[in-house]
Amino acid sequence: MQNEKALNWAINIAALVVLMDLSAVNIALPEMRSYFGFSVSIISLVLMISMLTATSSALIMGKISQIASPKKILIIGFTVFGITTFLSGIIRDFNILLAIRFIQGFAEAALYVIGPALIKRYISPENQASAYGRWMMSTGIGISIGPLIGGFLVSLFSWSAVFFINVPFIVLGLWFSFKFKHETIKNEKQKFDIIGAVLSFAFLASLIAAVNIGKQIGGSIAWAFLLASLFFFMTFLYNEKKCAFPILQLSIFKLRNFWLASFGFLLFFTVNVGSRFLRPFYFEEGRSFGPELSGLLMVISPAIMVILSPFTGNFQRLMGAKRVVLLGNLFLFISMLMFSFWSQSSSLLFLVFSMTILGIGMGLFYPAATNIGMQALARENYGMGSAVISSAKSMGKLVGVLVFALMFSSFLQNYNLNIETASIPDRILAIQYVFRFAAGLSFVGLLFSFFFHKENRD
Numbered sequence: 001m002q003n004e005k006a007l008n009w010a011i012n013i014a015a016l017v018v019l020m021d022l023s024a025v026n027i028a029l030p031e032m033r034s035y036f037g038f039s040v041s042i043i044s045l046v047l048m049i050s051m052l053t054a055t056s057s058a059l060i061m062g063k064i065s066q067i068a069s070p071k072k073i074l075i076i077g078f079t080v081f082g083i084t085t086f087l088s089g090i091i092r093d094f095n096i097l098l099a100i101r102f103i104q105g106f107a108e109a110a111l112y113v114i115g116p117a118l119i120k121r122y123i124s125p126e127n128q129a130s131a132y133g134r135w136m137m138s139t140g141i142g143i144s145i146g147p148l149i150g151g152f153l154v155s156l157f158s159w160s161a162v163f164f165i166n167v168p169f170i171v172l173g174l175w176f177s178f179k180f181k182h183e184t185i186k187n188e189k190q191k192f193d194i195i196g197a198v199l200s201f202a203f204l205a206s207l208i209a210a211v212n213i214g215k216q217i218g219g220s221i222a223w224a225f226l227l228a229s230l231f232f233f234m235t236f237l238y239n240e241k242k243c244a245f246p247i248l249q250l251s252i253f254k255l256r257n258f259w260l261a262s263f264g265f266l267l268f269f270t271v272n273v274g275s276r277f278l279r280p281f282y283f284e285e286g287r288s289f290g291p292e293l294s295g296l297l298m299v300i301s302p303a304i305m306v307i308l309s310p311f312t313g314n315f316q317r318l319m320g321a322k323r324v325v326l327l328g329n330l331f332l333f334i335s336m337l338m339f340s341f342w343s344q345s346s347s348l349l350f351l352v353f354s355m356t357i358l359g360i361g362m363g364l365f366y367p368a369a370t371n372i373g374m375q376a377l378a379r380e381n382y383g384m385g386s387a388v389i390s391s392a393k394s395m396g397k398l399v400g401v402l403v404f405a406l407m408f409s410s411f412l413q414n415y416n417l418n419i420e421t422a423s424i425p426d427r428i429l430a431i432q433y434v435f436r437f438a439a440g441l442s443f444v445g446l447l448f449s450f451f452f453h454k455e456n457r458d
Contacts (some may be wrong), residue, residue: 006179012138013173014111023146031159055394062387065114074177077110082170085316089163102129116386152297184338196247203232263371267445269396273402304359326449328365336439
């Protein structure tokens with residue numbers, strides 16, 4: 001029991017620091033853009049680069065969680081995350097900062113992606129539901145307090161201060177990781193799919209390069225990266241079919257509820273994180289709100305999610321997980337429609353109400369979609385399923401920041417403007433344009449919610 005408590009604390013703190021880092025850094029992006037003098041698309045690399053490595057290594061970490069000591073994974077993850085986040089706060093060279101954030105992404109995957117897998121593997125069955133609930137609460141708290149503390153530190157010091165938020169929590173996480181004494185059950189038959197790991201990373205890295213780097217350099221470069229991405233993807237699929245111990249068990253995608261849940265997370269995170277990336281630019285550069293007020297507004301949605309999530313299980317028992325997932329997507333769609341009407345004259349009440357609607361969608365969708373997706377899997381595939389869902393989330397975060405930043409910049413460029421020369425009405429019009437796209441994408445997710453099978457009851 002003591003070991004379960006130590007593991008619970010360690011993975012909950014791990015989820016907290018990862019989400020708090022992402023949300024705090026997001027609130028500092030406008031200040032960072034002013035400091036370095038780069039475009040929105042370029043400065044978004046500070047967020048994107050760690051998401052890239054976290055996304056690319058998600059399946060790898062899911063596999064490692066099945067065959068390696070969780071204590072070692074957590075200790076190494078906390079240590080690397082702590083060193084890189086501290087260095088990020090003292091580095092003033094943008095290229096070096098990106099390199100450090102690239103390394104930090106691996107630690108992010110080690111700490112965040114494997115959380116649900118470790119719960120399934122090391123927490124007793126009767127305690128798993130409550131353990132996952134606490135883990136989800138930790139993610140919500142991290143998202144909630146990150147902008148709040150980050151906005152305060154940016155206004156009080158500078159953008160670099162946001163990187164020091166996690167240091168005390170990392171020390172605490174290391175302490176609980178060392179207290180965890182569970183012995184790993186060794187399986188001599190398990191082997192690590194190194195080729196699959198390399199191919200999956202190459203596929204995702206070239207895809208991101210096609211969207212972002214290729215866009216900056218030229219169309220021919222973008223097509224070259226896209227072709228490389230397609231080649232690596234096809235080779236990866238071939239390898240996984242032939243490999244005895246694959247990184248990704250492709251057969252789990254034959255389960256309708258599982259692949260729909262994974263695809264649903266991809267769409268939901270694309271919309272939510274993409275819009276989250278743009279919101280500080282509306283608040284701070286469109287409305288001239290200070291970082292403190294911007295942080296307070298950003299905290300509303302995750303705070304609502306934290307409050308609502310523990311009760312979503314009751315809604316699922318009453319209505320079924322499928323209907324709760326559908327409702328979550330419906331609230332996401334409504335919130336994006338409301339965002340698309342944000343203007344220079346929008347009242348604070350309207351902004352708060354819009355963010356509240358989004359929070360309700362998050363609180364309903366996240367636990368219900370996870371439940372209906374994991375419920376479709378056989379017990380021996382829980383770890384893999386957890387890794388795939390985490391990969392879908394991470395890919396959604398990455399795609400959201402990339403696509404929304406590029407759409408925002410492209411809209412201004414169509415009118416021969418950039419973020420420096422565009423007037424406030426032009427900036428807000430560009431943001432509204434992107435939020436309309438977000439509403440359309442969330443409507444697609446809403447439609448897919450109707451195709452879930454009625455979940456089986458254990």
